[in-house]
């Protein structure tokens with residue numbers, strides 16, 4: 001079973017200490033430092049890496065993840081020491097590539113261009129360098145059985161390689177790296193839900209109260225839209241969004257559109273008939289005060305009228 005929460009930084013170093021050989025340490029350092037998809041990590045090839053050069057330019061390695069590449073990941077195990085012989089003797093595509101893409105590695109990233117992922121973390125750079133000094137591809141099974149066993153024994157949770165990707169997101173948010181760069185490094189076009197959750201936790205300055213105009217802007221751009229999708233785009237819980245859209249409905253700012261889902265179930269989507277610059281007016285006739293929050297209007301009504 002997958003862990004509910006990705007490992008903390010402390011747990012990652014615990015796991016790393018327990019991983020005695022470099023094949024076991026590699027995903028634990030490289031994935032949290034780069035946010036690579038597991039399948040990308042599995043397929044890293046020497047050709048993907050631009051190492052720093054003496055003459056300056058860049059001072060960290062860059063992994064260029066191709067959209068497609070030939071897969072030669074499957075080891076041809078020969079000889080007595082299969083794990084080492086196999087590494088130098090790779091020719092055939094792995095079973096996953098064979099099944100999905102007919103012998104080609106295909107990036108799961110939502111970009112359709114090659115993406116550049118810098119490796120800034122020093123220990124990840126060292127591990128990578130040591131590895132590629134000896135081999136030119138990552139020798140790894142399709143499953144991270146070893147990582148799962150280690151984590152089960154050590155922290156009583158099963159850590160997957162996807163969890164390690166989320167560790168990257170959490171670190172980057174904490175380091176104050178800009179959203180655009182994080183999302184691009186992850187190979188995504190938009191922020192996933194778990195990243196918004198980290199943002200809420202670790203960047204409180206960005207998660208103060210939202211005005212209803214911010215909700216209207218999202219609804220306006222994406223209507224008709226479900227509460228769930230608004231929640232994902234705006235980074236607030238579904239219950240908070242549910243409360244807000246019902247308030248907007250009460251003030252005729254949002255309208256409910258019922259649609260039949262694919263499962264035949266009716267579901268509510270939301271549309272808006274007003275622009276995102278709309279302000280709330282005080283309902284008292286002679287009063288011309290306008291507000292951009294419901295709280296502001298309530299406070300005014302109780303104090304002034």
Ligand SMILES: [Zn+2]
Pocket residue numbers: 043071072073093094095096097098104105
């Ligand atoms: Zn493959």
Ligand SMILES: [Zn+2]
Pocket residue numbers: 282283284287288289300301304305
């Ligand atoms: Zn008033």
